[in-house]
Amino acid sequence: MLAAVSETAGGNNAAFPAGEKDNEHMKAISVEVVSNLLTTFGHCSRCDVIFRESGLGKEVNKGDIEDYPAELKDEMLRLSDSLGELKQLYKHRIRIRLTDALSPRGIYKSLIHRLRRYPAFIIERRDVYIGWDRKKIEELVDKYLSKAGS
Secondary structure, eight states: OOSOOOBOTTSOBTTSOTTOOOGGGSOOEEEEEEEOOOOOOOOOHHHHHHHHHHTOHHHHHHHHHHTSOHHHHHHHHHHHHHHHHHHHHHGGGEEEEEEETTSHHHHHHHHHTTOOSSOEEEETTTEEEESSOHHHHHHHHHHHHHHHHO
16 A cells, blocks of 8 residues: 655656556446345344343344255355355455345346346446356456456
């Protein structure tokens, strides 16, 4: 991180030679994932303290998750792994937002982008990819990263 940046007489940024960009300050690419998500119900903050202190907190949420079908739990694990790999690859250059397909926002996104299957990856609010092929998702993200870098 640079402590100070000065401009030269020609207006060039002295900290970065001609043609180089400040990658730390580059705008992150938006990746919104609309999918069926597991939902657990919490409690009010006072009840959470009581459940946590009594050791019941994890058991209450564990019961919520165990009630979901195995296929949905497997899909969530697959999605979690895939998003973790994307975050590892792109680090600070992408911003991931998860949206439950059954939430009001998810229904809105499904209508606007005509989503019928999930997971759906919406890149920069424009390009949509539905499916599990990470290479296609990376191609879309790379397209926007190259635009931002030029």
